[in-house]
Amino acid sequence: MRILVTGGAGFIGSNFVHYIYRERPDWHITVFDKLTYAGNRENIAGLDENRVAFIQGDICDEAAIDAAVADVDVVVHFAAESHNDNSLHSPRPFVDTNIVGTYQILEAVRKHGKRLHHISTDEVYGDLELDDPAKFTPDRPYNPSSPYSSTKAGSDLLVRAWARSFKVAVTISNCSNNYGPYQHVEKFIPRQITEILEGRKPKLYGSGENVRDWIHAEDHSSGILAILEKGTLGETYLVGSNGEKNNKEVVELILELLGKDPHDYDHVNDRPGHDLRYAIDASKLITELGWQPKYTDFREGLKATIDWYVANEAWWKPQKQATEEKYKELGR
Secondary structure, eight states, X not given: OEEXXXXXXXXXXXXXXXXXXXXXXXXXXXXXXXXXXXXXXXGGTTSOTTTEEEXXXXXXXXXXXXXXXXXXXXXXXXXXXXOHHHHHHOOHHHIIIIIIIHHHHHHXXXXXXXXXXXXXXXXXXXXXXXXXXXXXXTTSOOOOOSHHHHHHHHHHHHHHHHHHHHOOEEEEEEEOOEESTTOOTTSHHHHHHHHHHTTOOOEEETTSOOEEEOEEHHHHHHHHHHHHHHOOTTOEEEEOOSOEEEHHHHHHHHHHHTTSOTTOOEEEOOOTTOOOBOOBOOHHHHHHHOOOOSOOOHHHHHHHHHHHHHHTHHHHHHHHHHHHHHHHHHTO
């Protein structure tokens, strides 16, 4: 199998590259990444260049993406602008990358007759009430609330339209919040970990009651592989591992695992329009494709993630100062 991974030098994409590299040694992987602030060649350093090729390029560049797609069997499309705070501050890059970039990929796979797996988010469904027993399912209506989630919803709809109108071979997966190695320090869990490691208190938006359904990036990767090998074309699968925790619980657990007082954190201004709760029903992926997550114990997965950041200060340290200066300007 020859596979093209867009955004493969980013957080979730690079975890997927490492997973496929280990689990499918006969596959050839081409990573296509623009190397914005969230992409890093170091995320895929040390992999055999005979098995993993790298192309620096923009998915909005028609010629570049066309040439890359022509040489592979399957495209797995991770590349996206994905940080809610950034989308509220500057929405335009999200429109360009998430909408226009996905369009260019769809046109390339249509032209060359390739298969596409499109990676999306549970945030396209909006949010749930904190006391609502329901979870997101693949047939839930879309109700995005931010420029990020609305552009991801738009990209999903483009993929569905190309499948119906042009018979492009596609699958879609919507995943809950990922955590694990190689995640930029602007994101919630690595930000709190690195604040503590630098001797500062972690930051909690508002009251911290907002609930996220956490999944380790390795489990997300194994779910995508199951879809690639067993999934039905045209279908949407939700990937989650029953990891619902509110932000307050997560911050307190990080503090505890780092040997600190679990209540030693600061409250900061809440994000505008902050979604209350996400929750994934992954039963379709489990029952139809036989997938099972590895990190069913969030504490275990979080401890492994903390250990990675402790051991890899040289990776995250260069990002940290600029990230915190940006948050300071936003009052968060």
